[in-house]
Amino acid sequence: MALIPRGGDKPQKGYVGTWANMEEDNAQTAFAASSFAAGVPVSYGSVEGTVTPLTAGDRFAGIALANVDMAGTPLSDGTKTFGANELLGVADMGWVFVLAGAGVVKGAPAFYEVATRKFHGTSATGRLILTGVEFDESAANGAVVPLRIRITPGAAVVTAAT
Secondary structure: OOOOOOOOOOOOOOOOOOEOOOOOOEEEEEEEOOOEEOOOEEEEOOOOOEEEEOOOOOOOOEEEEOOOOOOOOOOOOOOOEEOOOOEEEEEEEEEEEEEEOOOEOOOOEEEEEOOOOEEEOOOOOOOEEEEEEEEOOOEOOOOEEEEEEEOOOOOOOOOEOO
């Protein structure tokens, strides 16, 4: 049986914080050190086995993967979050859907804006410079876009663009 689209309805491409395809990927298991949304870059927490949202001066550990049991307090826009001590996956290799910001073109490196949880294809003041990641396709601001991740062990700490 074929699926027939209805009056311009188009299914969503993917969901922020989920795998974008089934090519080679890798994720590690961790606990949330605090409450945060999926689809954001994380770093290792101060307690063994935990992760926390990435900030300047931290090491990029990967992207937080969404799960169905996210029981943290939703953000003001309704986005689900992990609660402190919740179990989650952290993608450090593969393709994960994230929220696009301005200037996203296929192959561009990613710059993360903490305040909006968006990944941009261009540098700007305050955006975190992420190494080992690039966009898998072009996308408009606010669209869900696959981000290719391949973190190299021992990478330098993240800095913010000035």
